[in-house]
Amino acid sequence: MASPAPQQPQGDVAKKITLTGYVGFDSITEQIEKKLLKRGFAFNVMVVGRTGMGKSTLVNTLFAAHLKESNAPRRADTFRQTVEIQSVSHVIEENGVRLKLTVTDTPGYGDQVNNDNCWDPIIKYIKEQYSAYLRKELTPAREKRIPDTRIHAVLFFIAPTGHALSPLDITVMKKISEVANVIPVIAKSDSLTLEERTAFKRRIKEEIDFHGIRCYPYMDVEDDVVLSDQDRTERQAMQTIRDMIPFAIVGSERNVVIDGKAVRGRRTRWGIIDVENETHCEFVHLRNFLTRTHLQDMIETTASVHYEAFRTKQLVALKESTSQMGSYRSGPETASMTASQISAA
């Protein structure tokens, strides 16, 4: 039996040892992959922004599919008095990987003359998903795989005024960032010149910092962890992304022909805007960030950070209320009691 390493104050850290032959457990990644491929993935994204910001168009452009129709009201009698929550799900497949994509829209946000508390339905909805998940988790006879309806990413659309964030934007971004991953984007950024865009972004970042809005990705530095080279490059990449936020984007479902190739873009009288051209807008960066590099991380962060925070608060509150009641009941009653007591606070 090997003697314990000299400086090991906490836990038992396993010793590293070199193998003398090939075992083959490195195939676990493939085993996991196979299982996951069978299971499929779920990604839930919510879009928040005033009417006419191009939310539906952007979602359709991001996933290269006509996933949703625009939710613009047709006439004033149809003017929504409160914010509605509308979800639509699709299963999209790429190279054998199945993704169940749910897009939640929030029509009516910011469209009224008096927008007080228009964010309440949004926060309530996000919390309700956590609440439903928690309830399912706590039931004694729970499902093998709890369907995940929690919102993994909230795309927050900022109007391209070129000035600063509106008071409504600030209030809502702050509230949502406390319960979910918020990714701010500058909508319809083709109405800003490059200088205006840079100045606008700088201003938005200042305001985000000033108001303490925590946007995704989070930079939680663990001071006592030694950074490996891989971690360092990851951190670098993270920082580049963080510097780009908010992403200045342009969306389009139509194709235009540039240099003989059909690309998604917008044709105007003074030029053609290529959505995938990095000098025109930052769509490519957002798409890669959302789908190619941080998809898994967003799902995980939602579960390990936001959901956990919600869960802790709920269970602590539950404990207090049960101890107040002064009686301890065991068995199935407890579970049903806890499940029913969990409300979307």
Added chain:
Amino acid sequence: MPPSSKSADGLARTAMLATTIRRKNIKKGLAFSVMIVGSTGLGKSTFINTLCESPVFPKKDCGSPEKAALEKTVAITPVTVEMEEDGIKLSLTIVDTPGFGDNINNEGNFLDILHYIERQYDDILAEESRIKRNPKFYDNRVHALLYFIAPTGHSLRELDIEFMRRLGARANIIPVIAKADSMNPTELAAFKRRVMEDIAYYKIPIYNFPYDDEEDDDETIEENNELRALLPFSVVGSEDEVVLNGRRMRCRQYPWGLVEVDNSRHCDFSKLRYMLLSSHLQDLKEITHDFLYEQYRTEKLSKEGEDEDDELVDEDDRTEHRRQQELAGAEVAAQ
């Protein structure tokens, strides 16, 4: 009765009359007041600077984040600019309304603007009713109100409809699509159509280039029809100039192209400027005086008899009240 202007005699007389009026205008100069309303960031100040071809309103400084976070009221800011063209002086008063639509709750915004417009009418009302009138009294009434609509591409917002509805009875509202370079021609045409449909549906009163079938000639009628078809005017503003092919142009420079402010294929700015400061300036003034002001006057004087007790009597109302008493006293004294 045949139009007398068609005969040679009539033509000569009209020409003389026109010259006299012109000479008078040159001496007196024209006075015109335009109010610009719209949410923050729609390019209103830039538009004004483009219209006057000089930096009348400084580039917006949002201030520090602390200040910006406070809720604001509408800060009505009139600025007068003297312009001259062909020897005719134009004293253009532009009223900016920063802060409109900026808050989470914007219900108070209409009143701020409505009260300003009505105060100008009150001033004229008081002046007209004075026993000794001041011949040099400056007419500060708002002759045209440019309402900036955000280029959402869908339809009018509730705020737009509410505002235009309430203020359409007090001023000539001319709807304008701001930052029109965020839309391509197809989107712009569809948006314009939907906005006009909404305006018709909600019976929003706007200045729609009225003409008189009997009085006006065919050319005027056609011009008015053309301008009406352009409503709402799509606008792009810019203070930056670029020299291209030896020509100096005001434009916005994007990585994918150049948007020219004065190019009528890119936006309606030049048509709007011409209509506002030249061809329809007089018409807007006349409608303000003969119709809108008269309507206000009638409503105001009929209300005099009734009790005004419910609202808070603030400083303005008290002065108004005193003026009305003055008026009533003047009428009695005149009898």
